[in-house]
Amino acid sequence: MSAARRHRKHHEEEHENHERWLVSGYDMMTLLFAVFVVLFAISSTNVSKVKLLEQSLQEAFSGPVLSGGRNMMKTGATSEGTDQAAPQPPIPALSPTQAVAAAMSPSDEESVEEAAERAQAEERSFQDLKRRIDRLAAEAGLAEKVTTTVSQRGLKIRLVTDGLLFDSGSAIVKPGALATLERIGRIIAQEATHPVQVEGHTDDRPIQTSQYPSNWQLSGARAAAVVQQLGGAGVSGKRMSLAGYADEHPIAGNATPAGRAANRRVEIILTRLHGATPSPGGGK
Numbered sequence: 001m002s003a004a005r006r007h008r009k010h011h012e013e014e015h016e017n018h019e020r021w022l023v024s025g026y027d028m029m030t031l032l033f034a035v036f037v038v039l040f041a042i043s044s045t046n047v048s049k050v051k052l053l054e055q056s057l058q059e060a061f062s063g064p065v066l067s068g069g070r071n072m073m074k075t076g077a078t079s080e081g082t083d084q085a086a087p088q089p090p091i092p093a094l095s096p097t098q099a100v101a102a103a104m105s106p107s108d109e110e111s112v113e114e115a116a117e118r119a120q121a122e123e124r125s126f127q128d129l130k131r132r133i134d135r136l137a138a139e140a141g142l143a144e145k146v147t148t149t150v151s152q153r154g155l156k157i158r159l160v161t162d163g164l165l166f167d168s169g170s171a172i173v174k175p176g177a178l179a180t181l182e183r184i185g186r187i188i189a190q191e192a193t194h195p196v197q198v199e200g201h202t203d204d205r206p207i208q209t210s211q212y213p214s215n216w217q218l219s220g221a222r223a224a225a226v227v228q229q230l231g232g233a234g235v236s237g238k239r240m241s242l243a244g245y246a247d248e249h250p251i252a253g254n255a256t257p258a259g260r261a262a263n264r265r266v267e268i269i270l271t272r273l274h275g276a277t278p279s280p281g282g283g284k
Contacts, residue, residue: 122273122274126154145164146158146164156270157184157269158266164177169218182229188230189233196235197240198227198230198243199269200218200245201265202215203261203263215246218244
C-alpha cells in the first residue's frame with residue numbers, strides 16, 4: 001500500500017504555470033510606454049528658446065562684420081556703400097551739471113590746439129553777451145542794479161534785489177523788473193548753448209515767517225522766481241538749474257546797510273564749457 005502510494009506520487013505530473021507569458025507581456029508594455037514617453041518628450045520643444053537660439057545664430061553668422069558691410073551669408077564677401085549702420089538709441093538730455101562735466105572732460109581725439117580754439121571762441125561769445133547785457137542795463141537806467149562779469153566760471157549776470165527784483169522778505173518779482181528779465185531772458189535764449197545756473201543770496205539778517213522760515217527758503221524761492229521768468233522768455237528748462245545760498249556767500253560786509261544791500265542779490269551764471277582763460281572784469 002505504501003509502495004503503491006510512493007509509486008503514484010513519483011509519477012504525479014508537476015503543475016505548469018500557464019500564465020508565465022503575462023510577465024513578458026507586462027515587461028513589453030512597460031518598455032513601449034517608456035519609448036512613447038521619450039518620443040513625446042523629444043517632440044515637445046520650447047519654442048521661445050528655439051527662436052532665441054535662431055536669433056543668436058543669425059546675429060553671429062549673418063551680422064555685418066564691418067561698418068557698412070553686408071550680411072556674409074546673403075552676399076558673400078561683397079559690400080556696398082549704400083548700407084546703413086543700425087540705428088542707435090537717442091541720447092538722453094544732459095542736466096546742466098552733466099553737460100559741464102562732459103564738456104570739461106578731455107577728449108582723446110581733440111588736440112591741445114583745438115581745445116584752445118574752442119576756449120577762445122567761448123570767451124569771445126561771453127564778451128559779446130556781456131556787452132549786449134551792459135547796453136541793455138544802461139538803456140534801462142539800471143547800470144548800478146544789473147552788472148556783468150566774465151570769469152573762470154563763465155558769464156555772471158548779477159541783479160541786485162533792492163529796488164529792482166523783490167520787496168523785503170518777498171519772492172514775488174516786482175512788475176517793474178519783468179521787462180528787464182524778459183530782455184535778459186531773450187538774449188540768453190538766443191545763445192542757446194551754455195547751462196544756466198540761477199543763484200539766490202540774502203544778507204545775514206534772520207527771517208522767520210510762515211512762508212519763509214529762514215533765509216535758505218527765501219533765497220531758493222527768489223532763484224526759482226527768476227528761473228520762471230527766464231523760462232517764460234524762451235530759455236529752455238533743460239538748460240537751467242537753481243540754488244539758494246542764504247547768506248553763506250556775501251560779496252560785502254553785513255555791518256552796513258550798503259553791504260547788506262549788495263549781498264541781497266540774484267546771480268545768473270552761464271557756465272563755461274571749454275576750460276578757463278584769463279579775462280578782464282572777473283571777481284567775486
